[in-house]
Amino acid sequence: MNQLISIVLPVFNEEAGIQVTIDTLLNYIEQQEESYELIFVNDGSSDKSVPIIKKAMNQNNHIKLVEFSRNFGHQLAITAGLHYAKGDAVVVMDADLQDPPEVIPQMIQKWHEGYQIVYGKRMQRDGETVFKKFTAKMFYRTFEKLATIKMPLDTGDFRLMDRKAVNQLLKLHEKDPFVRGQVTWIGFRQTSVKYHRQERIAGETKYPLSKMIKLALDGITSFSMKPLQFVNVFSMVPLVSSVFYLGYMIASRNYSVASVGITILLFTLGLLMLSIGIIGSYLGRVLDQVNDRPRYIVSKTEGFEERNKGIHNLNTRQMHS
Incomplete structure (x- = not known):
């Protein structure tokens, strides 16, 4: 044949x-x-x-x-x-x-x-x-x-x-x-x-490079939920870090309220932005599907x-x- x-x-x-x-x-x-x-x-x-x-x-x-x-x-x-x-x-x-x-x-x-x-x-x-x-x-x-x-x-x-x-x-x-x-x-x-x-x-x-990055993101967001799971972990890091650092400051009595507060705030904002970016990648794919x-x-x-x-x-x- x-x-x-x-x-x-x-x-x-x-x-x-x-x-x-x-x-x-x-x-x-x-x-x-x-x-x-x-x-x-x-x-x-x-x-x-x-x-x-x-x-x-x-x-x-x-x-x-x-x-x-x-x-x-x-x-x-x-x-x-x-x-x-x-x-x-x-x-x-x-x-x-x-x-x-x-x-x-x-x-x-x-x-x-x-x-x-x-x-x-x-x-x-x-x-x-x-x-x-x-x-x-x-x-x-x-x-x-x-x-x-x-x-x-x-x-x-x-x-x-x-x-x-x-x-x-x-x-x-x-x-x-x-x-x-x-x-x-x-x-x-x-x-x-x-x-x-x-x-x-x-x-x-x-x-x-730009297309390589897009292809990589399409691949990962199509076949993996782990980045979303990482977001949950990331969200706990600043909270746990803040609690331990607060305990350390109280115990040592050696701290500057302003400097510590700014450091924790910047650290938290960085993790939040990363988390939002990961979630946004998945929401973008959902939007594409919904637009049909x-x-x-x-x-x-x-x-x-x-x-x-x-x-x-x-x-x-x-x-x-």
Whole structure:
């Protein structure tokens, strides 16, 4: 039976290297036994990424395009690609070739062995700063300690998912999804293949520090209540400290009321601000869910013959909410 493999690639201003990515993937799929579709999800690019993809589409019917109305973010671009993928298995990878296509056959082999999710485990990360490697390592290990799920260490979104796993993943409707955490949460038989993450072929990273922090916060607040539990502990610290310090001052009779009062006040305010910030992160996620806006808006699709009748040209709440 000829199986269809969908490859989902989020795209955001990849003009410098997208043509190399397209050529590399087309060369790869021509050598494979399975059938393939390449689904590029344009996440509001402002450069020439889309014209390059469309030019390639005119020459090859394996390529399909989903265009957002604006930039909605990498994780939602992955989610949209999964909605449009029709494959028996779906591979998610970046459009900069840091995730090498040569790893996909290993994932497919594991899939044929009965695993429904096969993720790429990074053994080496080329072209990344010491700071980024360190913060990534710290995030995964902090997440492991805090989260209620056991997400594999040193893994990104590069993975293969069986159709059954994809269908279950699409039932989740978080406004700010942390996809790799969601994939772990849904379960199924999961395994890894080790690979060497390559340096970007061109362009700059689309995950600067601000986006890395947001992704980390989305991940932790999606799958852990421990920060909220820490708030309860923090709230007791100033009270207990004040009682002991008051006892010490009375016993020693060596104190300045003004200085001690100011110190305790500043300490208490600092803990309160930290606690409020943690609670605010969770309340923000609740607000996003209550607003019930569509998670993203698709302005246009191309290459999906059976869908190009106007049904999916604009976002529908049923499909994308």
